[in-house]
Amino acid sequence: MTSNVGRRRFLLTGSLVGAGVLATACTSNSEETGNTNQQSVSTGGDNDKPGTKVTIGFSAPAADHGWIAAIAKNAEAQAKQYSDVDFKPVEPTNDINQQISAVESLIAQKVGALVILPNDGQQLNQVARKAMDAGIPVVNLDRVFPDKLSYRTWVGGDNYGMGVAAGHYIGKKLKDKGVAKPVILEIQGIATLPLTQDRSKGFADALKTYGFEVTAQQDAQFTVESGNEVAGNLLQAHKKIDALWNHDDDQGVGVLAAIKQANRNEFFMVGGAGSANAMREIKNGGVLEATVTYSPSMASSAIKLARLIAQGKGMADLVEKQVPQSITLASETITKDNVDQYLPLGFES
Template structure:
């Protein structure tokens, strides 16, 4: 490993430590004991019942495993608190309908809205309207265009996913300067896909590798199978493949099986339970996956409750909840899979 990569690894470890601390406070599995923290020198019992908080929750349609897990975790989190009333609307990929859902929350005068927008830019105006009406908006996963549209934002680290995947490839192919690396991306027009690809390329560059073959899919099983089949046909030899999304990875795996190929190893993306079980069994091509936390909706519920009740994150000295939380993108291997499997989503 180069000196630059060693230094970068140190930075990533530091970020991981911070990410773990934040996730411990906002994850969807709180400790059974009361969580307390320092808020301006005063002890705060974050999980003790307080002022009732009515939260509206809206997200895209649960048309794949990760999105289904987002909504399920949000509902489960709300049920843990006797002082939270959650109003959930049907998931939709229709921007106009989602805007209408938020308008309804505003008219109902809810205390907070946890919103994973189908399109962050399109939902920005109605989120601004909610904030101006005195409603606490927590933005999840897809950022709004205006910093005034949300009290707090919970994001996954898309660029960090690419860095984590690329760093893992570098470590596995250490010293193999002629290695052929392939990438199966998601929807190329989305900024999140672009960020993942940039992080992957940047990390590979650190060890003298590059993406030799790249195709894009659409985060679906069918598109994953088609994209992987095209990739394998175009590349007679591959040493490593990073697939951005474990849901589309079901199709990727089907295409690989049909091809009869297996000279490479696979790195998944997002962190599905089925991929983690394969990693744990160590009997397939998947040797790792990079987590894109499906706890973000649950984190949003927790932050909304804390913000409305005037509480802070228990492990921070700051007396307010943070403006933004970016969750870490760890690599899951057979060595640490047991830690991540309990919160993994089913594809």
């Protein structure tokens, strides 16, 4: 991800499939009535049936990155599934002040709910709080607002879990190979973002269980160009490498290019997010052996949740009458063994 980007990925057609688990949680095709004990509760009915007309405002960074492009496409496609949703996206931008102004325009229009993926949660916290104070529920997507009063529900990926998944893959493989003091490199996205810090912590914590630690770490801003430059510098600085974790498959295009240019293949690499090109690299064999997911299907889920909240509904498969305050998607590890299963869901970098 980048300050211009948000974090990680799947194609439009796959996004709705990728959101399947959560979508199932949001809808129910039949009504069940508990009659075995007093704790059994009748669940909600079909939440996908047309209900009260609602307007959902949407704001996200500019789609100059594969994952962010998938986020915008998924949100729009999901909104189109509902005849009772009027979808109002504002112009995507990587300028903080412009995004604040765009959100303020949606507040002025008195939309029924807002879905916001902020360029920076800290800097957009105040305008999100303004929406909540005006009675407009905010579904905070991916980059979290620090003030819980600034959003009704947060939905996003498991950044710490991404790091843990990558750390376990690398740690186990090196341990099985009997490597005593491995050289492990880490290429982050944007170092100042909490999501990046969570990923790095999860990675370090997982490696620690194998007695390993990160040898060198550098951020690459979630761009292909920076990925290429940073990887080139790290390759020059380390004549022997055992493993590399790159946080983001979009910037990974540049990382892989640098590796190929340097003609280095003594190590293996793990990616992050689940892009289609990363999966193709995994399928073909080579340095990139795995990637850990961070699905942009979360945008589809955010629209579903915003609609339910605006209509005063809960998630039909849950006992509770309201949508939960926080929903975290799981991070999965894609390898050559299961890549064919995930490839149709990959977003293009």
